[in-house]
Amino acid sequence: MLAVDWGTTQLRGALLDADGRMIDGHAAPRGLLQLPTDGWAAAFDAEFGAWLGRWPDLPSLMCGMVGSRQGWAEAPYLHCPAGVHELAAGLCWIRPGRLAVVPGLAAQTGGEAGEVPDVMRGEETQVVGALALLGLADATLVLPGTHSKWVQVTDGRITAFQTHMSGECYALFRQHSILARSLPPPDGPATEDGGSVDDAFDRGVARAAEAGGLLHHLFGVRTLQLFDRLGARELAGYLSGLVIGEELRAVAPDPRRALVIVGSDGLAQRYRRALLARGVTARCIGDEAGWRGLFELWRRAVPP
């Protein structure tokens, strides 16, 4: 089968064998933001034409923004709780039996201040895959990123989740706030400047747990520079610690539940480090979670 993760800025595909193993992969910078509204089918054929030419009956399953209102075909959100069976039953078929899109999930949060919806598209598939790969049915999963997702799974179904705009906010503070003047250029060389970036990150995580709140703690990046307490690269680590630490403060993950970080890059390692500092052990699982999720959903798919 052809497994496709088609998001806001990236198109990624993988050719999977009958056991779900990846045979080949292909990626292109052709996401929702780069494509014309009616350009999805043509981009699909262009990017995967070689494989589709070789195996004309290759079935394809896609997840991500490809199923949004601005995508190829809108796959309406399913509501929590939902697991692999609900998702497989809710596929949105573009070419019956041949090509489908995984629906996103919606959850309701909010209390007396009124209900506030939350949504995901693509992460539900990664969760399905991570659970299958790890053999878990009850866990908390965190998917770090521009918009981090915290997902609660009970009896194999996603019961609730929360989005945190941590990655986006970090980039805003890092590049567009007054703090940017105290920090090295984001794409500058990774040279040491006399202090330990990891130590500064840990200090930011610890600071985030103290009274004061993020809006106050942020100003500390400026004053620590003003009084020469931290070097420029350390300050960037401290800021990262403040933001990830604020996310952990708010989520307060239960150390008695299995915790899985879906990701294997430097960001995932930072989450793991910050969680450890709070006494929570987490395991990481990488990109294979998404492919496995598409494989698991396709196996259970019921064409219309």
Add this chain to the structure above:
Amino acid sequence: MLAVDWGTTQLRGALLDADGRMIDGHAAPRGLLQLPTDGWAAAFDAEFGAWLGRWPDLPSLMCGMVGSRQGWAEAPYLHCPAGVHELAAGLCWIRPGRLAVVPGLAAQTGGEAGEVPDVMRGEETQVVGALALLGLADATLVLPGTHSKWVQVTDGRITAFQTHMSGECYALFRQHSILARSLPPPDGPATEDGGSVDDAFDRGVARAAEAGGLLHHLFGVRTLQLFDRLGARELAGYLSGLVIGEELRAVAPDPRRALVIVGSDGLAQRYRRALLARGVTARCIGDEAGWRGLFELWRRAVPP
């Protein structure tokens, strides 16, 4: 006397009579960001030349970024606790007996995660003036703005304070985040769009007090738009409520202490509204606080 508030982007001056009443005022967009490093004296003479020509012995006291390292003359930070007497004794004289700068204040915050300094320049003078005008010696004062200050005063002296980057963060989220796409242009016409902006603001303030944290609540601006729950102008009010509400959540002002908002504009009114929703009554005092603070400090000044 000539009272001058010289900040990052603005120069404002007031001619005060022997009782501290304002006779005349003058403002120009010539702050730290607009001036060359050595341009302060020339700008002072150019902007206030008419008054200085008429009263050659006019004494002048200045506060704000004019006393920073990048200012006209660096007035080193005094450490808390400090009140009107410490500030008056700590003036930095540029022309002895004639022209001086009020020092800024520094405070230490932070616990086990290590000390983090906090600083202010200009707000200490507004606090001195507000206390004098209101006859208070024990109060909490909030000075809303790009970087809001929360100031604790006991026995007439500033014992502690905290900066919150609320105004700056609101502008970042409003203009540079993904949320900007859901919101009307910041400088667009103030037309109604079918809902109440005040109600949406209140809802944001209430939401900020709930579990989840700012990084999560921000994403609600996007989903409330996605599900057509709030109009574009309401969403801007909701976002403002989230940010101010987060500041209040973190500060948790003591309702038994006198609370003073230094400011009289729409922003000050929003703080007042948000505080009321949390059961805290506050009074507002406007621009006169700064002039009165400079007057009170000059009265106690001891030239070198």
